[in-house]
Amino acid sequence: MVLRTPEIPDSGLYSPALAAGAAGAHRARHAVDLALQCLELAEPNEEVRDLVRRGQRLKLEIDHWSSLPPTPETRDEVMRTAVSMQVAALSLVRRTR
DSSP, rough: OEEEOOOOOSSOOOOHHHHHHHHHHHHHHHHHHHHHHHHHHSOHHHHHHHHHHHHHHHHHHHHGGSOOOOHHHHHHHHHHHHHHHHHHHHHHHHOOO
């Protein structure tokens, strides 16, 4: 006996691109959140405030991915920015402790 999954009609509400966008958005948001959490440990200064503002802008951009999935290049650029924010945040924490 062979079990088959039922075909899901294409209602236009689901697409592989949207699913990939949602997964990418989750990873990107997590990366930004990690950087912002790390910045909470740093002593407040202008550099910290700048990084927090950059993180907030990235999160706003990521929020738009649910309605309009990003290009792979845009997603990669956001992830590179988030990772560079993490490195900068860790460096700030180390310097201010």
